[in-house]
Amino acid sequence: MSTGVWSSWQIWALLSATFAALTAIFAKLGVEDINPDLATFIRTVIVLISLALILFATNQFKSPGNISTKTWAFLLLSGLGTGASWLCYFRALKLGPATLVAPIDxxxxxxxxxxxxxxxxxxxxxxxxxxxxxxxxxxxxxxxxx
Structure with a gap:
């Protein structure tokens, strides 16, 4: 998986955009009848489980070794930013149409x-x-x- 088309950042970026687009549609449908914060929590748990399964399946679930304080700090901030973004995104989808929320996002x-x-x-x-x-x-x- 480290050679050929799968090592291209452009392919991964296009896949990211495709999945993000599907996420908006699925989230809009999924948030209709529940609190958007609860929807975000459910989504987060699913993401965590999915990533854990991928790490186990690819034998990458190992000790990360020595991680610097700087790395931890930036990953913490990135995680907090992701959480805040998801909470705001789901709230926006609950209140507005996906065709307007996604472009602003x-x-x-x-x-x-x-x-x-x-x-x-x-x-x-x-x-x-x-x-x-x-x-x-x-x-x-x-x-x-x-």
Missing amino acids: KLSVVLVALFGVVFLGERPSTSNWLGIALIAAGAVVIVLKR
């Missing part, structure tokens, strides 16, 4: 670009910035054309 792409520049020193090219601007404009158009 994808403004995270724009924020990642901005944060990447500020915090990671990344320098997107002019064409990258154009794409980022188009994503932002698209989200705005979708919401305003309601």
Whole structure:
């Protein structure tokens, strides 16, 4: 799995986008009759069980070895960010249509670009910035054309 098409970050990114799109549809249907926070909890438990099964099946469930404090701190912050994002996302899906919630949620792409520049020193090219601007404009158009 480390060679060929499966080692391409682009393939994994497209799969991520596909699963995220399906997640929005399934979540919208799943959150209709329950509290969105409970729905988020159920989803999180399912994610944890699924990941544990994948780790066991691929013999990767081992001691991670020495993990630095910095790594733990950033993984903790990432986990808290994920939890907050999921709680907000499910609440938004409970209250609004998936066709509007998902594009606004994808403004995270724009924020990642901005944060990447500020915090990671990344320098997107002019064409990258154009794409980022188009994503932002698209989200705005979708919401305003309601």
